[in-house]
Amino acid sequence: MIRFTKVTKDYPRLGAALNDVSFSVAKGEFVFLTGPSGAGKSTILKLIYMEERPTDGEVRVAGLSSVTIRPRDIPKLRRKLGIVFQDFRLLEDRTAEANVAFALEVTGTPRSAIGGKVSRALTQVGLASKATSYPRELSGGEQQRVAIARALVNDPVLLIADEPTGNLDDRATRGVFQLLRDINASGTAVLMATHNLDLIRRSDYRSIELNRGKIVFDSAEAARAAIERFAE
Amino acid sequence: MPAVRDSLFAFRRAPLLSALSITTIAFSLFAVGLFGLVVVNIRQALERVEERVEIRAFVAEKTPVEQIALAANEVAKYAEVQSVDLVTQEQALERARRELGEFKDVFEAEFLPPSLDVHLKSGFRDPATVHQVADRLKALSFVEDVRFGEEWITQLYRLRNIAGVAAVALGLAFAAVAIIIIGATIRMAVLARSREISIMRLVGATDGYIRRPFLIEGFVKGILGGALALGLTWLAIHVVSGYLSFQTVFFDQRLALVGLAAGAMMGLVGSAFSVGRHLPQV
Numbered sequence: 001m002i003r004f005t006k007v008t009k010d011y012p013r014l015g016a017a018l019n020d021v022s023f024s025v026a027k028g029e030f031v032f033l034t035g036p037s038g039a040g041k042s043t044i045l046k047l048i049y050m051e052e053r054p055t056d057g058e059v060r061v062a063g064l065s066s067v068t069i070r071p072r073d074i075p076k077l078r079r080k081l082g083i084v085f086q087d088f089r090l091l092e093d094r095t096a097e098a099n100v101a102f103a104l105e106v107t108g109t110p111r112s113a114i115g116g117k118v119s120r121a122l123t124q125v126g127l128a129s130k131a132t133s134y135p136r137e138l139s140g141g142e143q144q145r146v147a148i149a150r151a152l153v154n155d156p157v158l159l160i161a162d163e164p165t166g167n168l169d170d171r172a173t174r175g176v177f178q179l180l181r182d183i184n185a186s187g188t189a190v191l192m193a194t195h196n197l198d199l200i201r202r203s204d205y206r207s208i209e210l211n212r213g214k215i216v217f218d219s220a221e222a223a224r225a226a227i228e229r230f231a232e
Numbered sequence: 233m234p235a236v237r238d239s240l241f242a243f244r245r246a247p248l249l250s251a252l253s254i255t256t257i258a259f260s261l262f263a264v265g266l267f268g269l270v271v272v273n274i275r276q277a278l279e280r281v282e283e284r285v286e287i288r289a290f291v292a293e294k295t296p297v298e299q300i301a302l303a304a305n306e307v308a309k310y311a312e313v314q315s316v317d318l319v320t321q322e323q324a325l326e327r328a329r330r331e332l333g334e335f336k337d338v339f340e341a342e343f344l345p346p347s348l349d350v351h352l353k354s355g356f357r358d359p360a361t362v363h364q365v366a367d368r369l370k371a372l373s374f375v376e377d378v379r380f381g382e383e384w385i386t387q388l389y390r391l392r393n394i395a396g397v398a399a400v401a402l403g404l405a406f407a408a409v410a411i412i413i414i415g416a417t418i419r420m421a422v423l424a425r426s427r428e429i430s431i432m433r434l435v436g437a438t439d440g441y442i443r444r445p446f447l448i449e450g451f452v453k454g455i456l457g458g459a460l461a462l463g464l465t466w467l468a469i470h471v472v473s474g475y476l477s478f479q480t481v482f483f484d485q486r487l488a489l490v491g492l493a494a495g496a497m498m499g500l501v502g503s504a505f506s507v508g509r510h511l512p513q514v
Contacts, residue, residue, distance in 0.1 A: 049434070072438070079436035089431055093245075106437035150435070 001027045001158055001189050002048060007057035009043050009213075017043040019213040020057070025191060027157070030184045032200050033193040035210035041193040044210070045162050048191070049081055050074050062157055079107055082151025082159040082188075086166035088143045090135045096146045097122060097131040103150045121149040125179055141172025148179060152188075159183060161192040165199070173199070238445035239452065242421055250453070253417035257457030258464060260410040261495055264403050265465035268491075269483065271399040276481050278392050285357040287350040287380040289369040295346070303372055304348055312356035312365055317349040345376065359386050407498055410457070414450050414502025419510050421446060426514040439511070446507045447500060454499020458492040 002025040009018040018040045025031050033041045046052040047059045050066060059066040062080045064073065090099050100118045109117070122128045125145040135143050144164055151159055161180065165173040177199055184190045194200070200207050209217035243250045291300055300318055308316045319327070324344035350365065362385055366378045422429070432442050466482060473480040483491065 075433075075436040075438045077436075078434060081436075083434050089427070089434075091428055091431065102431070103435040106432045106435060106441060108441075154435070 001025050003060040005058045007054045007059055010055045016213050021215055028187050028189050030190045030205040032205055032207035034207055039210040040213045041210055045160050049078055049083055079154055080157050082156035084147050084151050084161040084164045086163035088147045090143055090146055092135050095132050095134055099146055100150045100153050103153050117153050121153040125149045140168050141175055144176050158189045163193055165196055239448035242449050254453050254456045256413045257410050258460035260406045261458055261461035262464045264406040265461050267399055267402050269469055271395050273480055274395045282357045287366050289348045289375045290345045290377045292374050292376045295374040312352050312361055314351045314353040319347045319349055321346050359389055410498045411502040414499050415506035418446050418450050418503040418506040422510045429514045443507050447503050450499040450503025451496050454495040458495020462488055462491055
């Protein structure tokens with residue numbers, strides 16, 4: 001699904017954001033990406049949806065390579081992904097359902113198919129009753145659910161979430177996290193960048209920890225090493 | 233068509249900004265229109281004067297009328313020639329008496345030479361062609377002299393060319409202003425929608441899809457600005473001709489359509505330029 005091979009990313013003024021990073025995420029996997037601010041989490045996410053290109057190395061996502069992809073193919077990649085942010089990024093002048101429908105309209109989905117898909121996505125995130133509410137009329141947790149519904153409506157193979165619970169209280173955080181788990185259980189891979197160690201501890205999903213642009217811990221690698229040690 | 237709906241939505245969302253940009257475009261096109269109208273009127277006046285461009289070939293006395301008539305038929309076949317009038321000595325005298333009424337008693341019979349009065353077709357009245365035809369007439373054996381007001385024709389054409397060049401130069405300058413203004417308003421529209429654009433990109437909208445509403449917006453603004461400019465020009469010319477009480481002509485249907493198309497093109501070019509420049513920064 002995702003494969004980073006010796007990826008380095010330098011920003012002209014800020015310097016190295018990632019340094020020789022390699023990892024992969026399998027189909028249907030749930031992976032936490034963690035680490036302090038500036039560790040490179042958001043850079044990894046941007047490289048995945050190809051907002052940025054690596055300075056060195058290769059990023060492969062859903063069969064497309066950062067080395068060979070043409071700019072006009074990037075929208076095709078993004079249609080296979082769902083992306084969620086800490087600040088929700090909803091359009092304030094549109095209702096919840098219009099925000100979700102927006103993702104379908106701009107990708108050329110026939111009008112007749114939009115209504116059904118939107119109401120299914122809103123039902124999936126538990127917001128069918130608030131379809132006609134504007135973002136300002138919704139709580140933070142509900143706004144994030146609308147954003148998740150928008151990310152899901154195109155049936156993505158991978159959901160990328162950048163600090164999706166960063167602006168939410170504990171209760172809303174638990175709700176959104178449970179929703180992401182449900183989405184993952186239905187077969188969609190989830191890559192979630194977070195500061196919230198509590199969430200990581202409470203679940204047994206794989207976590208990758210970054211520090212200063214390098215992977216300092218990968219629970220999958222650690223487990224593999226432990227098994228190897230045990231076998232010896 | 234979501235692109236059309238989006239571009240119309242832009243007008244509804246920022247009506248003041250849209251009205252302002254259409255008005256500014258209209259005023260730059262209005263300036264072009266006013267000058268264009270001056271040129272159209274000068275040209276119209278010149279055309280009326282041009283119709284009087286005439287080459288007069290004076291025929292030697294005692295040339296048989298039959299020979300002159302034969303030559304007149306030949307000359308009438310020249311590609312540049314519209315008509316040839318054969319003026320006999322009697323007719324020349326009569327014309328002189330008519331044109332110079334108060335001196336009519338001075339003219340005695342038979343002292344004016346007969347002539348071939350040659351009128352040229354429209355489009356062949358420039359100095360070079362007039363010269364060429366005059367030279368061919370001079371070459372005829374019985375022609376003694378050829379007159380065509382050389383100085384006058386040259387001046388006429390110089391005036392016409394100056395007006396044409398000034399119109400093109402001013403037109404280009406104001407078109408550039410209109411394009412810059414449209415570009416600036418589209419830039420504001422792009423920035424105002426930057427959040428929406430970034431979301432569009434994230435969910436996989438193509439660049440063409442994102443650009444289209446802005447191009448349509450520029451196109452529509454150009455057309456509306458052009459129509460408003462046309463209205464303003466019409467109003468201005470009516471007020472002017474009312475006050476100054478002289479006959480003016482307005483753009484014909486073809487020129488009015490050209491004006492609208494020019495507005496639309498400026499809108500399209502301005503917005504394409506602006507979107508191309510500012511979209512990657514959003």
